[in-house]
Amino acid sequence: MLEVNAPIGNIFLDKGFDEIKSGNFEKLKISRMELEKRILRRKGDRGTDVGFNLDPGVKLRHGDVIDNGNTKIVVEQLPEKVISIRLKTKNMVDVMVLLGHIIGNRHRPISIQSEEIVFPIQADSEKEVFTKLFHNIINHIEMTVDERIFSPHSGADVHEH
Structure with missing residues (x-):
């Protein structure tokens, strides 16, 4: 060994x-x-x-x-399932703050890549959960589920639950 x-x-x-x-x-x-x-x-x-x-x-x-x-x-x-979110309109501070608040309350690590926020999920069905959580801002964001190598932002070290 x-x-x-x-x-x-x-x-x-x-x-x-x-x-x-x-x-x-x-x-x-x-x-x-x-x-x-x-x-x-x-x-x-x-x-x-x-x-x-x-x-x-x-x-x-x-x-x-x-x-x-x-x-x-x-x-x-190994790649893992993630949700990626992009704003449909740039510089919407209120939408960005609400995104951070909602994702933070779920204790998810995040990665910010260019103009995209990415966080891991366990199953595709979690997209429905986040669609409901984002109901007030859903018309201002694009949300997709895919598989990729996820590296959390080093300053956002949280415990996943």
């Missing part, structure tokens, strides 16, 4: 790993919730058994690279 205390870098952040992006490498697929754990054991897609006992303060992220001595293994976050 490969024991890991910290990744050696990230393919999206470190130029030294550019050759890995186009190469043939092992992937270790992990959910966002598992990325939060310090102690974790998983198998890569080529069978490498990896045990994480991360040093204090170290968190795994999508694209992190670990080294098993022979080859590099890349941590790949």
Whole structure:
């Protein structure tokens, strides 16, 4: 078993790993919730058994690279269901405040990407719940459900319920 205390870098952040992006490498697929754990054991897609006992303060992220001595293994976050919301009209401060209030009351982590607010859900049916919650502003927003890799905004660290 490969024991890991910290990744050696990230393919999206470190130029030294550019050759890995186009190469043939092992992937270790992990959910966002598992990325939060310090102690974790998983198998890569080529069978490498990896045990994480991360040093204090170290968190795994999508694209992190670990080294098993022979080859590099890349941590790949699994996509998850999310709701994404866009304003139909820009600079509607009252709508933005209400969106923040409603999503915040549901204790959801959020990500703000360009002009889009994204947060994870468990099932497609939650779109109905949020449609009802957003009833006062529903005509001012576009809401879609899809699957993607979700990374919460670092300043909005909340506990999911």
